[in-house]
Amino acid sequence: MTFFAFCGAIEQGLVYGLMALGVFITFRVLDFPDLTVDGSLPLGAAVSSVCITHGMNPWLSLLPAMTAGFFAGMITGILTTRLKILHLLASILTMTALYSINIRVMGAKPNVALLSSPTIFDPVRRLVASFGVSPWLTSSCLFLLFAIVVIALLIWLMRTEFGQALLATGDNPKMITALGVNTSVTIIIGVGLSNALVALSGALVAQNQGAAEVSMGVGTIVAGLASIVVGETLFGGRRISIRIVSVVLGSVVYRLAIALALSMDVFKPSDLNLITASLVVAALCMPLIKTYLLNRGIKR
Amino acid sequence: MLEASSLVKYFDRGTVNEVLALNGLDLKVEPGQFVCIIGSNGAGKTTLLRCISGSSPPDSGRTILNDSDITMWPEHKRAKLIGRVFQDPLAGTCASMTIEENMALANRRGRDRGFKAGVSRPEKEVFRSSLAKLGLGLEMRMTDQVGLLSGGQRQSLTLLMANLITPKLLLLDEHTASLDPKTAVLIMDLTCALVEEGRITTLMITHNMQQAINYGNRLIMMHHGRIILDFDEQDKKKLTVKDLLQHFYSVTAETNHLTDRLVLG
Numbered sequence: 417m418t419f420f421a422f423c424g425a426i427e428q429g430l431v432y433g434l435m436a437l438g439v440f441i442t443f444r445v446l447d448f449p450d451l452t453v454d455g456s457l458p459l460g461a462a463v464s465s466v467c468i469t470h471g472m473n474p475w476l477s478l479l480p481a482m483t484a485g486f487f488a489g490m491i492t493g494i495l496t497t498r499l500k501i502l503h504l505l506a507s508i509l510t511m512t513a514l515y516s517i518n519i520r521v522m523g524a525k526p527n528v529a530l531l532s533s534p535t536i537f538d539p540v541r542r543l544v545a546s547f548g549v550s551p552w553l554t555s556s557c558l559f560l561l562f563a564i565v566v567i568a569l570l571i572w573l574m575r576t577e578f579g580q581a582l583l584a585t586g587d588n589p590k591m592i593t594a595l596g597v598n599t600s601v602t603i604i605i606g607v608g609l610s611n612a613l614v615a616l617s618g619a620l621v622a623q624n625q626g627a628a629e630v631s632m633g634v635g636t637i638v639a640g641l642a643s644i645v646v647g648e649t650l651f652g653g654r655r656i657s658i659r660i661v662s663v664v665l666g667s668v669v670y671r672l673a674i675a676l677a678l679s680m681d682v683f684k685p686s687d688l689n690l691i692t693a694s695l696v697v698a699a700l701c702m703p704l705i706k707t708y709l710l711n712r713g714i715k716r
Numbered sequence: 717m718l719e720a721s722s723l724v725k726y727f728d729r730g731t732v733n734e735v736l737a738l739n740g741l742d743l744k745v746e747p748g749q750f751v752c753i754i755g756s757n758g759a760g761k762t763t764l765l766r767c768i769s770g771s772s773p774p775d776s777g778r779t780i781l782n783d784s785d786i787t788m789w790p791e792h793k794r795a796k797l798i799g800r801v802f803q804d805p806l807a808g809t810c811a812s813m814t815i816e817e818n819m820a821l822a823n824r825r826g827r828d829r830g831f832k833a834g835v836s837r838p839e840k841e842v843f844r845s846s847l848a849k850l851g852l853g854l855e856m857r858m859t860d861q862v863g864l865l866s867g868g869q870r871q872s873l874t875l876l877m878a879n880l881i882t883p884k885l886l887l888l889d890e891h892t893a894s895l896d897p898k899t900a901v902l903i904m905d906l907t908c909a910l911v912e913e914g915r916i917t918t919l920m921i922t923h924n925m926q927q928a929i930n931y932g933n934r935l936i937m938m939h940h941g942r943i944i945l946d947f948d949e950q951d952k953k954k955l956t957v958k959d960l961l962q963h964f965y966s967v968t969a970e971t972n973h974l975t976d977r978l979v980l981g
Contacts, residue, residue: 573831577824580813580834584821587810594769594808595877596795596826654861 417679423552425675429668430559431620432639434566436647436667437660438613439640444659445574446606447586451507452492453614453640455514456485457633460615461622462521465528468623474536478619484521485615486608488514493604518630527629528622535623555624562620563664566613571657582606583656614640638692643667645699670695717917718745718768718885723777725763725941737763738774739941745934750911750918752928754960755938756968761921764938765887768919770794782884796826799883799916801874801891808874811863815854815873818862819843822877846876850906868899872906879910886911888920892927904931925957939967 417425435457442450460481467477488510495506522528541554549557573579584592585602593599614636622628647666653659677683677691725738737760745751753761766772768779770791778787781797802808809818820835820843840858847855850872854865862870871891878886888907892900908931911918922928928935935952937945937960944967947955 575834576831577829577834578831580817580821581829583813583817584810587812588807590771590802591808591810592821593771593792594795594798594800595821595824596792597829598790598792 417676420552421675421679422672423550423556425671426668427556427559427624429671430556430563430664431617431624432671433559433563433617433643433664433667434620435614435617435636436640436643436663437566437570438610438617439637440644440660440663441570441582441610441613442607443641443644445583445586446603446610448496448503448603448607449507450489450492450607450610451504451637452488452510452514452607452611453636454633455511455518456488456611456614457618457621457636458518458628458630459488459514459521460485460618461628461632462518462528462630463615464619465530465622465628466521466523468530468533468535469528474534474623478536478616481615481619482612485618486612488615489608489611490604492611493600493607496607497600497603515630522628522630526631527627530623530626530628535626536620537623559620562616566616567660567664570660574656574660578602635689635692638689638696639670642692642696642699643670645696646670646673649699649702717747717749717782718743718919719778719780720744720764720768721778721780723764723767723774723779725760725767725772725774729775737941738767738777741777741938741942743936743943745917745919747917748915749934750932751920751934751936752932753919753921753936753938754923754925754928754964756964759938760941761938762889763941765889765919765921768885769798769800769887793826797884798887799825799878799881799885800887801871801878801889803890803893805867805871805874805894808877809862809870812861814859814861815847815865816840816843816858818873819847819877819880822880825881825883846880850876868895868902871895871899871903875903875906875910879914879916882914883916886916886918888918890921890923893923907931925960929955929957929960937964937967 435453439450439453442448463484464477464481467480468474492507492510495501495509496503501509519526537554537558540558541551544554544557545551574583581592581597582602585597585599585606589599618632621632643666644663645666646669647662647664648659650669651658651662651665653662673695674688674691678685678688683691720741720743723738723741727733727735727737741760741764743764753764755761763772767774770786770789778785780786786794786797810821816835820839823839843858844855847858852869852872854869854873862873865873875891891907892903895903904927910916918932920932929952933949933952935947935955936943945963
C-alpha cells in the first residue's frame with residue numbers, strides 16, 4: 417500500500433466514522449435497523465454543497481445539512497412509531513423518497529461541483545502547511561478533530577437522563593414505558609440524531625472530494641455495520657464510552673483493510689462491495705467460529 | 717382511590733377467535749387496600765391489570781385513579797401514578813445496563829428526562845442503602861450489569877425500583893410465579909414490607925390460593941371477565957384454601973353447566 421493510499425484510508429475511516437456513529441445509535445442503542453442512512457448521507461452532502469454554492473459559509477452549511485438529516489430520520493421514526501410500519505420497511509421508504517428529494521435539492525441535477533467554492537478545508541490547509549505537515553494530512557487532521565468532538569458529545573449524551581432513556585428504549589421498551597418514557601418520542605429523536613450525524617458525515621465528504629453526488633450513499637449502511645462489527649470484534653467492551661470509541665476505530669480499520677485489499681492485483685476497485693460484504697459476514701460469524709473451535713477442543 | 721367502571725375488553729373482535737376478556741367489570745378500591753386477585757386462566761385478571769396500566773386500554777369503560785380520570789391517558793403518562801412488577805423477572809429491568817443505572821431510570825418515573833446526569837452522586841447513596849436492606853449483597857455490585865443477576869435478584873430489584881418513588885397504585889402480576897419457593901417467600905415478604913411502609917394501594921394477581929389468603933386485606937375472584945366473589949378483611953380472615961376451592965368449583969360448574977345446556981339445547 418502506498419503512503420497516499422494509507423492517508424486516504426485514515427481520512428475516509430475518520431469521516432465515515434461519524435456516519436458509523438450514527439448507525440451505532442440506531443443499530444446498537446435503539447435496536448432499530450435503519451436504512452435511511454443510504455439517503456441521508458447524500459442529503460447532507462447535497463444541502464451543504466448547495467448552501468456553499470449559494471454563498472453560505474462552509475462551516476455554517478454543516479448546520480442545515482445536519483438539520484435536514486435529522487428531519488429525514490424523524491420521518492422514518494414517525495412512520496415506524498405513529499403509522500406502525502415495520503422499521504426496516506419504513507427506513508427503505510424514506511431512503512427511496514430521499515433519492516428524488518436529493519436531486520431536487522441539487523436543482524434537478526444528479527450532482528453539484530464545489531471545485532471553485534470555498535470549503536472548511538481551505539483555512540486548515542494553510543494552517544497545516546505553516547507547520548510543515550504534509551498537505552495530504554490536512555483532511556485527516558480536521559476529521560480527527562470532528563471525530564473527537566462527536567465522540568465526546570455522544571459519551572456525554574449517553575450518560576444524561578435522556579441518553580439513559582434512549583439506551584433503555586433499545587434494551588427493554590416495555591420496562592421503560594412502565595417507567596413513564598414515551599418510547600415513540602425517544603425513537604423519533606434517536607433516529608433523527610443518528611441521521612443528523614450521517615448527514616454531517618456526507619457534508620464533510622462532499623466538501624473534501626469537491627462534489628456532492630446522488631449515488632454517493634449507496635452501501636452506506638453496509639459500511640456502517642462493517643465498522644461497528646469490526647470495532648466490536650477488535651476493541652469491544654461493555655462500557656458505552658468504549659463502545660462508542662471502538663466504532664470510529666473500527667471504521668478506520670475497515671477502510672485500511674479495504675485499501676489493503678484493493679492494493680492487491682487480484683482485486684479491482686469494483687470489487688469493493690464484494691469485499692465489504694465478505695468482511696461483514698466474517699466479522700458477524702466470528703463468535704460462531706470461536707464456539708465451534710472451542711467445542712472441538714472439548715470433544716478431543 | 718381506584719375506580720374502574722364498566723370495563724369491556726374484546727380480543728380479535730369480529731373474528732371467529734373473538735374473546736370477551738372483560739365483561740363490564742366494576743372495581744372500586746379504597747386507599748391503602750391490598751387486593752389479591754385470583755381466578756382460573758382466561759378469567760381476565762391480567763387483562764384487568766393491563767387495562768388499568770394502559771398497556772392495553774379497554775374498548776369501553778372509565779378508569780379513575782387518585783381523583784384523575786385516566787381513561788384517555790397513554791401508558792407512559794399513567795406511569796406517573798402506577799408502579800408495576802411483571803411475572804417475567806427479566807421484564808422489569810434492562811439487562812445491558814448496570815444496577816445503579818436501572819435504579820436511576822426508576823427514580824425518574826413519570827418525570828421529564830433532560831440533559832442532567834443520568835445517575836447523580838447523592839442518588840447512588842440512596843440506592844446503596846435501599847439495596848442493603850434486601851440483604852442480597854447487591855449494594856456491593858452497583859456497577860454490575862443487571863443481566864449478570866439471577867431471576868430472584870432481578871425480581872427483588874424490580875420490586876424495589878417500582879417503589880423508589882412511592883406509587884399511588886402498585887400492580888403485581890403473578891410476580892412470584894416464576895421463582896423458586898424460597899425466593900418467592902422472600903419476594904412476598906419484601907412486597908409486604910414495602911406496601912406497609914408506604915401504605916400503598918396494591919392489586920396483586922396470584923394463582924397461589926394460600927398466598928391469596930395469607931397476604932393482603934381483600935380478596936376478589938374473577939371468572940369470565942367479571943368479579944364473582946369479593947371478601948373484605950373480616951371474611952378473608954376466616955377463609956381456608958378448601959373454602960376457596962369450593963367457591964371456585966361451584967361457580968365454574970354453574971357456568972359450565974349453563975354452556976353445556978346451551979350447546980345441547
